[in-house]
Amino acid sequence: MPLRVDAERMRADFEALSSFGATPDGGVARTTFSEPHLAVRAWFLERGRESGLETHVDSAANHSVVLPASEPGARTLMLGSHLDSVRRGGRYDGALGVLCALEVVRTVQDCGLGLPVALEAVDFTDEEGTLIGLLGSWAMAGILTKEILAAPRGGRDVLVSELDRMGLTEDGLIAARRAPETLAGYLELHIEQGPVLERAEVDIGVVTGIIGSASFSVVFSGEARHAGTTPMDARRDAALGAAAFVLGVRETVVTGFPGCVATVGNIETEPGSFNVVPGRASLRLECRSLDHDEQDALEDALTARARAEAERHGLEVTVERLGRWEPAPTDVAIQEAFERAAAALGLTSMRMPSGAGHDAQALAAITPAGMVFVPSEGGVSHDPSEHTRWEDCVNGANVLLNAAVELARASV
Known part of the structure; x- marks a missing residue:
């Protein structure tokens, strides 16, 4: 018994x-x-x-x-x-x-x-x-x-x-x-x-x-300009690049890494005023996998996605790893x-x-x-x-x- x-x-x-x-x-x-x-x-x-x-x-x-x-x-x-x-x-x-x-x-x-x-x-x-x-x-x-x-x-x-x-x-x-x-x-x-x-x-x-995880700081840099006088096609809007990246994170995981997860948990724009085109957007990204090699590949794919969105929107981007826990x-x-x-x-x-x-x-x-x-x-x-x-x-x-x-x- x-x-x-x-x-x-x-x-x-x-x-x-x-x-x-x-x-x-x-x-x-x-x-x-x-x-x-x-x-x-x-x-x-x-x-x-x-x-x-x-x-x-x-x-x-x-x-x-x-x-x-x-x-x-x-x-x-x-x-x-x-x-x-x-x-x-x-x-x-x-x-x-x-x-x-x-x-x-x-x-x-x-x-x-x-x-x-x-x-x-x-x-x-x-x-x-x-x-x-x-x-x-x-x-x-x-x-x-x-x-x-x-x-x-x-x-x-x-x-x-x-x-x-x-x-x-x-x-x-x-x-x-x-x-x-x-x-x-x-x-x-x-x-x-x-x-x-x-x-x-x-x-x-x-x-x-x-599951293992890695966390990152991702910063998109553009140009802060007057929101009323800068035409839409003349902007280097950091918030736009960040927004596209957030959507891209989901697409990357769902289409290429089933079973994994990724989350953007914080977004901040500067100067943070409604009448100024954001010149800087910073976000916090985390991604998780149960497999070491898959975790590496997921991190590489998300980093590449950030760079692609920055290039598409005429921005610069920096991706800094803040920490990593290995799968166990x-x-x-x-x-x-x-x-x-x-x-x-x-x-x-x-x-x-x-x-x-x-x-x-x-x-x-x-x-x-x-x-x-x-x-x-x-x-x-x-x-x-x-x-x-x-x-x-x-x-x-x-x-x-x-x-x-x-x-x-x-x-x-």
Whole structure:
């Protein structure tokens, strides 16, 4: 018979967890190192201690609750996600994964299972990118570098200030790296954040890989001229080139890169007046693929499209890459363990890629990693209305539990 978590205990803990940083619209606001974030992390460790489990915080401020192995010196199977949120987030994103990881560890302890590996439930630091994005898991995987720290997403001054406030150092972040030989794997449960499972009426998503992405600054330059006295055929309108490029981005992806996505998320024109032809238009572009070579080809195609639109409209254009995350395939043995666990519980499952980045993306660089998704109602996430049925939450926790026990036993 498959093992099952204590659903009532988990539900009570979920409600308690959701109270930290709760907003009137039903969401949460727990940005990294905010007071609600610090409070919920303390709560997480206390729940572990109350269960008689070990706890620790590493030099990147990753918080862990640990059930030691039956033998000293054994490797560690990690499970986890993140407790930080976006500024107006939902209650499930990240937090459900941490809670399910904690519940798996407690259930294994309650059952008295002597596993040959340690189980570690981890709350990673700054997954959502208030400071850097995947800060804690990058640090643990040894991916975090001085170059990344020199140009963080949230701004260098903010990073330095927050590290100082928290008693952390850049050398400490880098020193948080875990040796790959000490790890048996990493498992992460997460809400899907999309509509695929709900539309397919499938209980469990088994993630085949986490999509890679690249972000760019694209700037079209023309000439700012009087809007009333400059004929339409005499203009070098930067906004026109930018608009054509935005439409071209969609056409390029739809016709040449099915399965990929690209988004223009911000457009600014200068001087920004209704009576002046824009002399400059800057935009932010992101594109994503599950395949490394396809990601390269997509970036090249979009860059070529920007140059073609600039030439067609008599403009100059600069394209600057701001960052890139490599695609991360998940471990096949872990995928199969998730599928067996779901089948044993009478749940349906399907394989699918993750279109969003997760901590598993970083951990996959140093240890076998896998993810399991539970449905998101309406595909909504990063919003206070984000919701997953409690039955689906429990189903996911039980799949995570049984897969973790199987993989732990097979790891020797």
